[in-house]
Amino acid sequence: ELKVEQNPLFLSMQEGKNYTIYCNYSTTSDRLYWYRQDPGKSLESLFVLLSNGAVKQEGRLMASLDTKARLSTLHITAAVHDLSATYFCAASQGGSEKLVFGKGTKLTVNP
Amino acid sequence: NAGVTQTPKFQVLKTGQSMTLQCAQDMNHNSMYWYRQDPGMGLRLIYYSASEGTTDKGEVPNGYNVSRLNKREFSLRLESAAPSQTSVYFCASRDPGTGVNEQFFGPGTRLTVL
Numbered sequence: 001e002l003k004v005e006q007n008p009l010f011l012s013m014q015e016g017k018n019y020t021i022y023c024n025y026s027t028t029s030d031r032l033y034w035y036r037q038d039p040g041k042s043l044e045s046l047f048v049l050l051s052n053g054a055v056k057q058e059g060r061l062m063a064s065l066d067t068k069a070r071l072s073t074l075h076i077t078a079a080v081h082d083l084s085a086t087y088f089c090a091a092s093q094g095g096s097e098k099l100v101f102g103k104g105t106k107l108t109v110n111p
Numbered sequence: 112n113a114g115v116t117q118t119p120k121f122q123v124l125k126t127g128q129s130m131t132l133q134c135a136q137d138m139n140h141n142s143m144y145w146y147r148q149d150p151g152m153g154l155r156l157i158y159y160s161a162s163e164g165t166t167d168k169g170e171v172p173n174g175y176n177v178s179r180l181n182k183r184e185f186s187l188r189l190e191s192a193a194p195s196q197t198s199v200y201f202c203a204s205r206d207p208g209t210g211v212n213e214q215f216f217g218p219g220t221r222l223t224v225l
Contacts, residue, residue, distance in 0.1 A: 009151075042201065045215070098169065
């Protein structure tokens with residue numbers, strides 16, 4: 001059974017600092033997804049990582065995937081307040097219809 | 112192109128009442144999903160439908176039923192609501208053709224059961 005764990009679950013950081021959110025999954029997964037959720041809103045797709053070594057960047061966010069370590073990271077560079085949100089990773093297994101989500105990381109960026 | 116739409120946005124029920132949450136997508140996706148989101152729990156899959164006419168249980172199906180009415184619409188029914196079903200419910204659909212398997216989410220329904 002595929003399980004997905006994120007850490008940390010809560011992250012408070014200052015503007016301008018860098019940090020990384022980690023997403024571990026328990027069994028082989030062929031795809032890894034990152035979503036953002038603002039308070040009271042729906043989930044917005046950020047990145048889809050399809051293969052080992054995949055790296056994608058959008059603005060101050062960069063996601064990577066290491067399938068051998070069963071690890072994905074979401075790196076935040078020079079954080080700004082607008083990045084405050086909850087970030088979820090999710091994995092799917094072997095063409096399965098189903099996504100398994102982590103519990104989310106609530107990021108707060110303080111001035 | 113509205114994407115995934117859900118109705119209602121908010122609902123308050125008394126224990127034992129029934130209701131149906133509606134979901135529709137206009138992206139011609141084959142697969143549709145219902146999730147619930149509870150604080151600190153992430154999203155948990157209730158039911159999904161890989162194609163019109165098929166439905167399958169997810170992680171937390173007890174107390175729910177679903178209907179895939181046609182390719183566009185996938186409804187979630189609570190026959191006898193319980194306080195434990197207080198949650199935010201999200202519907203999603205999946206892009207079938209690109210191999211990316213990305214899911215797109217609706218705006219959610221906030222349900223409170225008293």
